Amino acid sequence: MSTSASIFQPQAMRILIASDAWHPQINGVVRVFETTAEILRARGHVVEVIGPERFRTIPAPGYREVRLALAPGRALSRMIGDFAPDAIHVPVEGPIGLAARRYCLKHAIPFTTSFHTRFGDYFEKRIGGGVDLAYAAQRWFHSAGAAIMVQTRTLEEGLSRRGFGPIRRWGRAVDTQSFRPMRDEPRFDADFLGLPRPIFMYLGRVSSEKNLEAFLDLELPGSKVVVGDGPAAAALKKSYPAAHFLGYRTGEDLPRHLSAADVFVFPSRFETFGLVVLEALACGTPVAAFPVPGPLDILGDAPHAALGEDLRQAALAALGIDRGGCRAFAQTFSWEECTRQFEANLERIPRAVWSLRAGGRDAEQA
Template sequence: MRIAIVTDAAQTQINGVVNTLRATTAGLRSNGHEVLLLSPDDCQTFACPTYPEIRLAYKPYARVAASLKAFAPDCIHISTEGPMGLAARRFCLRQGIGFTTAYHTRFPEYLSARSMLPKAVTYRWLRWFHGPSKAVMVPTQHVMKELEQRGFRHLVLWGRGVDTERFKPVDEDHACIVRPLYLYVGRIAVEKNIESFLRVDLPGTKWVIGDGPLREELQQRYPEVQFLGAKAHHELTSYYNCADVMVFPSHTDTFGLVMVEAMACGVPVAAYPVPGPVDVVAHGRSGILDHDLTSACLMALSLDRREVRRHALEYSWEAATLQFQHHLHLIQGAKVRLKKILTSQSRPVSGV
C-alpha cells in the first residue's frame, strides 16, 4: 500500500512521537509498503507558544495538499493535531477521503499545567479534531478508557515497541559514579513533573538528560544534579546502562517510551502509579510504582536487572506496526489500485 503519514513533529526533534513514527515507518517499509512522511521539516515555521524550541509549520495547507495529491495514497494517517494535522484533516474532508488519527499527547493536561486553558476546553477541541477519524489510535487501555469517558469515538489500540538490539545491557565504566545513580530522560518542562524527582532526598547521584523551558531555572535551583542536555536517540543506551534506576515522575504521559528503553537495558523504573507507567511497568518485576517517589526509587534498587530486561522483550515494534497497519482506513477507490498491486506481487500486502 501507499501510506501517507502527516505529523507536526519535525524529524530533528527528540521525543517519543518522532521515535514512534520513525520505527513505524521503518516497519511499514520492511513489510513492503511505500510511505510518505510529511512533517514541518521543509516548511516555513514559527515558534510554539511557551515552547520556542519546537517549531510549527506556518500555513502548510498548500504543501500538504499538493504532496498528498502527488503521492496518491491508499491510506492517510494524521499523527498530530497541530498545523500539519489540521491541513491534512482539511484536505481529506474537502476531498471526501477517510483517514485515521492518533492521540499521542495529553495536550489538555499540558496546557492546564501551563495555566493556559482549562482542560475541558482543550478536550472539546480535540473531540472536534478527531471526530471524523475512522480510527483514533491510542497507546494504552487506560488512555482508551479515559477518552471514552470524555466522549471520543472510534478508539483503537496501537501499542509501542522497543529496539532490543540497540537498547540492551552493555558493560560501561562506572568507576567515577557515586552510587546509586538515578536517571531522568525527557523534556525539562512543567508537565513532566520533573521537580518531584529533583527535590526528593536520595543517596548517590542524579542525572538529567533532556532540554526544555525549565532547564536553566532548575539547573540553578538544584546545583547538585548533573544536567547533561539533550542526547541523540542512539546515544541513550550508554546513559541507561550507567543508571541504577530510571525515574519517571510524569503524571501526564500517554505511554513513556523511555521507560521501555531503560528496561530493555535492564534498568528498573521508579514511577507513580498513574496511566502510562501502570501500562508499561510490571510492578515488582520491571519497576516500582508508588505514590511515594522516594520509596519507589529505593525499592527499585533491589530488582533483578535480568528480569527487568525479560519484561522489556515483550514489547515489539513488529507487533505494534502490524496493529497500526490493521487500523488504517483504505481510501474509497483505492481497492482497485490495491488489487492490481496484489496480483503483481508474489506475496500479499498485510494490514488491509
C-alpha cells in the first residue's frame, strides 16, 4: 500500500457517498463502503451515504435482490444541496451514480469515482464481445470525475492502457475483529454444518459472473458448500444436487461459516479485488483460486493460498496450508490505512459553491 496517505491528516469533512450499491444489498462493495464510512466517522468526519433505499426502486434485470432507484435526479439534487458536502464520491455506474455525476457536472462541482466491476471482461467471456463498448461506457462515466480510485496495481495498469485517468490507489483490507478464526474459540463447534470433511466452501453472490460451475464441477472429497444467493442459485441447485446451498448469511454467521471450512474456493476470474479472499484468510481458512487479477494482487506468491489453472489441484493443495499463517497474513492489511488513502484521494468542494446556492435551495430546480 502507498505510504503517502498515512502522512495526510485532513481536517474534518462532510463527505457524501452517492452509491447504487448499499443496504439492503449484501456484497463486497457494500461492505467496503460500510467499513469506510464507519472509520471516517470515527476519525471525525460527517458521512452521508445516499443509496437506493431512499427512492422508489425497481428490481435490476436478472438481479431481483438488487434494487435500482427510479428517476432519482430531483430528490438526489435536493439531498446533495441540503447536505452541502465538502467532498462527493460516486462509485457505481447506476441511476444514482449517473444522477450524481450529472448534478456535479451541471454545477461545476469536483467529485471522485471508484472502479468496482470489470464489465468488459465479463461480457467478452460470456457473450464473446462487447468488451470495447463496455469499457468505453465506463471510461465516459469515470473520466468526468477529478480522479478514479482503484484497488490494485494490476487494475491501475489495465485501466491506464484503456485510457482511464487520472487514477489514484485505494486499497482494501479486512476487519480482523469481525472476521476471525472462530475455531480458536472454546464454544465454537467446527462441525456445526454436520457435513463430511474436508469442506470446500464458496461464499459470495451466486451469479453467472462468479464462475461457480468451475468449483462445482470439481471432483473433490468431502463436501462442497455454497454460502450466498443470487440469480443463478435455482439453476445451480438443480444442476448440482450433491452440493449444499445454504443461502445468505450475515453478521457472525459469516466468520462462523468461513471458520468451519477447510478450504475457501474462489472460482471467479473477473474480480477487481475479491474482498472475501481476505475475509476467509482472516478466519484462518486457506484459499484456492485461479491465478488472475484480484487473487494474484492479494496473494502474489504468499504461501497462504494455492493459485493455479487446475483449480482441483489448487483446492487439494490448500488443505495442507497452515491456518495460523493465513490469519497472520490477513492482519497485515489495515482498513485504517485504506481509509486514509480514501481521505487523501477526495477532492474538496469550495465552500463558496454552497454559499452561492443558499445551502442548496437552488438544487430544487436542478
